[in-house]
Every structure is written in C-alpha cells, then in structure tokens.
Amino acid sequence: MSAVLEIAGLQKTYRSRKGVRRALDGFDMVVESGQVHGFLGPNGSGKTTTLRTLLGLITPNGGRMTLLGREVPEALPEVAGKVGAIVESPQFFGPFSAKDTLSLLADAGGVDQRRVFEVLELVGLRDRAKDRVKTYSLGMKQRLAVASALLKNPQLLILDEPANGLDPGGIREMRTLMRNLAESGMTVLLSSHILGEIQLICDSVTIISAGRRVAAGSVADVLATHASTSVRVRVESDLDMPAAAEALRAAGAEVRLEHDHLMVKNVDKPGLITRTLAARDLYVSELAPVVVDLESVFLELTGTAPVDGQHRQVDQSAMAPGQGAWGQ
Amino acid sequence: MSLFKAESRRLVKRRFTKWLVIGSLVVLAAIAFGVFATNQKVGPEQVAKAQAAAEVDYQAALRQAASDQQQCEAAKGTASASQWPPDCVDMYQPTRENYDYHGYMPSTFDFATTFKVMVATLAAIFALMGFVIGASFVGAEWASGGMMNLLLWRPQRVKVLGTKLGALLVGLTALTAVTLVAWTGFFWLVGKLRGSTAGMTSGAWQSLALTEVRATVLVLAAAALGFGLASIGRHTAMALGVAIGAVILFQFGLVTVLSLAQVKFAEVLLVPYWVAAWMDKSVKLEDWSKCNFSSSQGCEPDTLTITWQISGGVLAAIIVLVVGAAMWTMRSRDVT
Numbered sequence: 001m002s003a004v005l006e007i008a009g010l011q012k013t014y015r016s017r018k019g020v021r022r023a024l025d026g027f028d029m030v031v032e033s034g035q036v037h038g039f040l041g042p043n044g045s046g047k048t049t050t051l052r053t054l055l056g057l058i059t060p061n062g063g064r065m066t067l068l069g070r071e072v073p074e075a076l077p078e079v080a081g082k083v084g085a086i087v088e089s090p091q092f093f094g095p096f097s098a099k100d101t102l103s104l105l106a107d108a109g110g111v112d113q114r115r116v117f118e119v120l121e122l123v124g125l126r127d128r129a130k131d132r133v134k135t136y137s138l139g140m141k142q143r144l145a146v147a148s149a150l151l152k153n154p155q156l157l158i159l160d161e162p163a164n165g166l167d168p169g170g171i172r173e174m175r176t177l178m179r180n181l182a183e184s185g186m187t188v189l190l191s192s193h194i195l196g197e198i199q200l201i202c203d204s205v206t207i208i209s210a211g212r213r214v215a216a217g218s219v220a221d222v223l224a225t226h227a228s229t230s231v232r233v234r235v236e237s238d239l240d241m242p243a244a245a246e247a248l249r250a251a252g253a254e255v256r257l258e259h260d261h262l263m264v265k266n267v268d269k270p271g272l273i274t275r276t277l278a279a280r281d282l283y284v285s286e287l288a289p290v291v292v293d294l295e296s297v298f299l300e301l302t303g304t305a306p307v308d309g310q311h312r313q314v315d316q317s318a319m320a321p322g323q324g325a326w327g328q
Numbered sequence: 329m330s331l332f333k334a335e336s337r338r339l340v341k342r343r344f345t346k347w348l349v350i351g352s353l354v355v356l357a358a359i360a361f362g363v364f365a366t367n368q369k370v371g372p373e374q375v376a377k378a379q380a381a382a383e384v385d386y387q388a389a390l391r392q393a394a395s396d397q398q399q400c401e402a403a404k405g406t407a408s409a410s411q412w413p414p415d416c417v418d419m420y421q422p423t424r425e426n427y428d429y430h431g432y433m434p435s436t437f438d439f440a441t442t443f444k445v446m447v448a449t450l451a452a453i454f455a456l457m458g459f460v461i462g463a464s465f466v467g468a469e470w471a472s473g474g475m476m477n478l479l480l481w482r483p484q485r486v487k488v489l490g491t492k493l494g495a496l497l498v499g500l501t502a503l504t505a506v507t508l509v510a511w512t513g514f515f516w517l518v519g520k521l522r523g524s525t526a527g528m529t530s531g532a533w534q535s536l537a538l539t540e541v542r543a544t545v546l547v548l549a550a551a552a553l554g555f556g557l558a559s560i561g562r563h564t565a566m567a568l569g570v571a572i573g574a575v576i577l578f579q580f581g582l583v584t585v586l587s588l589a590q591v592k593f594a595e596v597l598l599v600p601y602w603v604a605a606w607m608d609k610s611v612k613l614e615d616w617s618k619c620n621f622s623s624s625q626g627c628e629p630d631t632l633t634i635t636w637q638i639s640g641g642v643l644a645a646i647i648v649l650v651v652g653a654a655m656w657t658m659r660s661r662d663v664t
Contacts, residue, residue, distance in 0.1 A: 057662065
C-alpha cells in the first residue's frame with residue numbers, strides 16, 4: 001500500500017499579545033491508500049489546524065506534507081481536484097439552495113453538472129435540493145457538506161466531524177457511506193469525537209494531543225499497544241479486600257482498591273490471581289477481564305479523562321513524549 | 329474560465345445584487361420620468377406667451393415705480409420723508425432687460441447642455457450601488473464561509489480573488505454600458521419631444537462619449553474600492569464602516585474644523601469635488617479670504633484647480649493601494 005497523505009514534522013505557531021502558542025509541534029501522520037483513517041484528538045489539540053494546513057488554508061511554520069505523492073502546498077492546485085474535503089462545521093451561503101451551491105462549486109472546479117444530482121441523491125438531499133440552505137438543520141447542512149466533498153469524485157476524502165448534527169439514522173448512513181467509499185477504492189480521512197464510530201469503521205488511526213502525535217497505527221495495534229489489560233476481581237467478603245490487595249501487590253501486580261472490587265493490572269495470566277489469593281485462604285467470587293475500547297485509550301493517551309471535582313480546561317491535555325507531561 | 333463563469337453566475341444569482349440593481353434602476357426611472365414630465369417643447373407660441381407675461385410684469389413694475397416716486401415726492405417735508413431717498417429721481421426704475429422673456433419660458437430640455445448632468449447623476453447612483461455590491465460580493469462570502477469552500481476547490485488565493493473582482497467589474501461594465509445606452513437614448517427622445525437636440529455636433533458626441541466612459545470608470549472604481557475594503561476586513565461591514573467613517577470624519581468633521589481654522593481650500597477633502605472634477609473635467613476652488621487686487625477686476629480670490637487628470641490619478645492611486653492590500657492579505661493571511 002502506498003501513502004496518499006504524509007505529514008512530517010509539521011509546525012504551526014500562533015503569536016499574539018498573550019504570547020506564543022504552538023498549535024502543531026512537529027506533528028507526523030501517514031494515511032495509506034484505500035483505508036478509512038481516523039484522526040482523533042481533544043478540542044484544541046491541533047486536528048483542524050492540521051487539516052487546514054494540509055488544504056492550503058493555513059501556512060505552516062515548518063515541516064513537510066504530501067498529498068497523493070505531491071508536495072503541498074506547492075502542488076495543491078494540481079491535486080485539489082482529487083481531494084474532497086470539509087473542514088469544521090459546514091458553512092455555506094444561506095440564501096442559495098443546495099443545488100445552486102453545488103452547481104457553482106461544480107462550475108468552479110470544472111465538474112460535470114450531472115454529478116450535482118448524483119451526490120444530492122447519495123446524501124439524501126434530493127427532495128430538498130431547491131430549498132435555501134439557511135432553512136436546513138445542522139444535520140442537513142452536514143449532508144450538504146459531505147455532498148460538496150464528494151462532488152469531484154475524489155481519490156482522498158477528508159471529513160472533519162461529518163457525523164456532527166446527524167440523527168442516529170444519519171450516523172449509520174454516514175458509516176455505511178464511508179465503508180462503501182473505501183471499498184470503491186477511495187481513501188477516507190475521518191476526524192471525529194465519536195470514538196465508537198471510529199472504532200467501528202476505521203482501519204487505522206492517528207491520535208494527536210497538544211500538537212503532537214501520541215499514537216498511530218491500525219486500530220487493533222493501538223488498542224493492544226496502549227491499553228494495559230485490567231482484571232476486575234471480587235472476593236467472597238468485602239472485608240477481605242485489603243488483605244487481597246496486599247497479597248496481589250506482593251505478587252507484583254498493580255492494584256487499585258475500588259469500593260466493592262479490585263482493579264488489577266500488570267498480571268500476565270489471571271490464574272496467578274486465583275492461585276495467589278487461594279494461598280492466603282481468600283476465595284475469588286468474580287474474575288473478569290476489563291475490555292478496553294478506543295475511548296479509554298484515547299482518554300488515557302490524551303490525559304483528558306474526567307476527574308471528580310475537577311473542571312478540565314480545553315488546553316489541558318497530555319503532551320507527547322519529550323514535551324514533559326506525558327510518558328515520563 | 330470555469331471559475332470566472334462560476335463567479336459571474338454567483339454574482340447574478342445573489343438576491344442582494346438583484347434588488348440593489350432593481351432599486352437603482354427604479355431611482356433612475358423616477359428621475360427620467362420627472363425630467364420628461366417637467367419639460368416641454370418650446371415654439372413660437374411659448375415664446376409669445378413668455379414675452380407677453382414679461383411685458384405684463386414690466387408694465388406693472390413701471391406703474392409701481394411711478395407710484396413710489398409720487399409718494400416719495402409727496403412725503404418731502406413730512407415725518408415720513410425718512411422712509412424715502414433724499415432725491416426721488418434716484419429711485420429704482422425698471423428696465424426691459426430686467427424682464428427678459430427667457431425668464432418666463434417654460435422648462436425645456438436642452439440635450440447638448442443638460443445631458444452631461446444626467447450622466448453624472450447616473451454615475452453617482454451606480455457608483456454607490458457598485459460600492460455596496462462589490463463589498464457584499466466578497467464580504468458575504470467571507471462571512472458565510474463560502475470563500476473557504478471555494479478555496480478548497482481552487483487553492484489559488486490571489487487567482488480566486490482576482491477572478492471574483494474580474495467577474496464583478498465585467499458584470500458592472502456590462503450593466504453600466506447597457507444602462508448608459510438606454511439613458512442616452514431616452515434623454516435624446518426627451519430632447520426631441522420635450523426640448524431640443526440642437527448643437528450635437530460630432531465633437532459634442534465625442535465629448536459626451538468620453539464623459540460616459542469616465543462615468544463607467546467611476547462606477548468600476550467604486551465597486552473595486554468596496555470589494556477591496558471588504559476583502560481586507562473579510563466582512564461587508566468593513567467597507568461600509570470605512571465609507572461611513574470617511575464621510576463623518578472627512579466630509580463633515582475635518583472640513584468643518586479646517587474651515588473654522590480658516591485653512592485655505594479645506595474643501596479639497598470633500599469627495600464630491602473630486603468626483604465633479606473627474607466628471608466635468610475640472611473644478612476650481614476659490615479662497616475669498618485673500619484679495620488679489622487688479623484694477624480691471626477688483627478683488628480676485630486665490631484659486632486651486634483640480635483637473636480630471638489629477639482626480640483620476642488620485643483615484644487610481646487609492647484603488648491600487650486598496651486592491652493591492654486586499655491581494656496581499658489574501659495571499660499572506662491564514663484562512664481560519
């Protein structure tokens with residue numbers, strides 16, 4: 001598989017009276033051809049800045065980017081016809097209809113006008129095509145945005161929060177659409193906060209935090225690499241839990257005492273738990289491996305898991321190794 | 329070419345453009361109808377009527393003067409003598425020249441002398457329209473996010489902005505040209521039916537054509553200015569704000585202050601003088617605060633003449649500056 005999108009060492013710095021803020025700090029990303037690639041990160045982590053920079057809307061301070069094998073932004077005019085994109089919330093000129101909006105874009109991009117009706121049909125807006133966009137709901141605008149990205153039948157589709165505002169049926173339709181597009185050979189880069197969706201439809205992911213890549217690879221690899229397997233353990237009597245925790249710690253496990261159970265990490269085989277506790281006349285009533293999902297990996301990697309009694313601010317997220325806060 | 333076609337379609341499709349054009353045309357139609365309705369053809373009958381009316385007024389004035397003189401003479405040596413001149417012979421005596429029949433003629437439309445004023449009127453209305461359309465054409469695109477969408481399709485910022493400006497200017501040139509042709513034709517008819525078209529030599533037509541070209545340039549310059557300002561501010565309100573600010577600050581505030589301070593030619597800051605210089609080929613400003621005495625003319629004021637070349641040069645410099653700044657910001661600023 002060849003890479004259709006490569007980013008290496010991308011940097012973007014914003015200067016203001018308040019000081020300097022590094023939106024992207026040496027960010028790297030690779031998206032292979034034919035994949036649905038998830039692009040994840042907390043608010044303010046640099047996702048949209050990355051996409052805008054990639055699409056020529058923002059000038060980077062450093063780094064290298066290629067799209068479809070061509071260096072951008074230099075070759076952007078040549079490759080733009082093969083890259084469909086929506087960035088952030090859908091924005092259109094309200095007084096125009098969906099048909100007019102797409103028709104004008106088709107003219108600007110030299111696309112056959114017949115394609116306008118095809119994509120309106122595809123995103124389910126055929127019957128509302130002549131209504132003015134300002135009468136549309138957020139979900140309908142989102143569908144129109146996806147239609148505009150699909151209009152040029154791109155090789156690479158970049159979608160920033162495409163499920164935003166969609167109803168459950170719409171989310172499922174969008175998921176099916178992404179899969180169908182990928183099966184037809186289109187590469188899809190999908191930025192989303194709906195991690196369950198990403199886990200369902202993406203082949204690979206990149207996770208960004210504080211402007212740096214903190215994880216990348218296939219979904220299975222990221223889960224396997226970054227999720228430390230935990231086991232939930234209950235013993236017959238809650239009164240025995242402190243003694244059980246002490247015994248397991250003595251056997252080398254990492255134990256967290258919850259109010260009615262123990263969370264045990266760093267144990268190769270669950271059998272070690274039963275043997276250790278039985279040797280101390282403590283008997284297990286429940287032994288259940290905790291299944292990790294992308295959401296928990298994301299929260300762990302980005303350091304954005306909610307903490308009781310604390311109000312996390314948008315810029316409070318974990319930094320990549322080498323930046324100080326994470327991984328040391 | 330496809331981008332130009334798209335931008336031309338976008339310009340024409342916008343309801344704001346349509347309503348503003350229709351509104352401007354309605355105002356022009358009202359002016360044209362007013363001129364047509366308040367003028368009439370002048371012939372021997374109207375001349376005779378005017379001469380008769382002038383004669384009636386002249387005779388009445390003579391009678392009034394004679395009566396006044398009699399009262400003046402009668403008042404001599406009485407208490408009311410102070411109300412009259414000491415020598416009653418010096419009292420005003422009306423002459424026939426004071427009651428020239430031309431002043432009694434009905435209003436008639438002389439195409440050769442009056443039509444240029446009508447061209448300037450059209451230019452002023454269309455310039456205002458062009459400024460607002462130009463500002464809105466790019467400002468609304470920025471504000472709605474349409475510009476960002478377009479740049480995702482055509483990631484050539486200066487080319488996109490230049491093509492947008494080109495579509496605006498070509499569209500306005502076509503509209504202004506067609507309207508000017510209709511305007512000229514209509515007032516030619518007004519001249520024929522409600523006045524005169526005499527004096528329209530080939531030289532006069534040539535001069536009129538050049539005036540219409542200058543009118544078109546004025547409209548395009550206003551549109552480019554509105555477009556450029558809105559593009560720099562990425563919002564229609566930027567252009568309108570600058571326009572309103574300029575009117576308040578320069579047209580009223582600064583000129584008033586400078587006039588109070590008796591600064592010479594403070595009116596040079598007034599835009600209408602520059603527009604008049606452009607349309608009428610020159611405008612002469614006079615400063616009566618100083619007396620340049622000559623034995624033949626008496627007191628003569630200092631003068632400052634703004635020619636159409638100077639006015640055009642200043643206009644060109646402003647347009648280059650604003651549109652250049654718009655292109656530069658388009659090229660260098662991030663689209664966030």
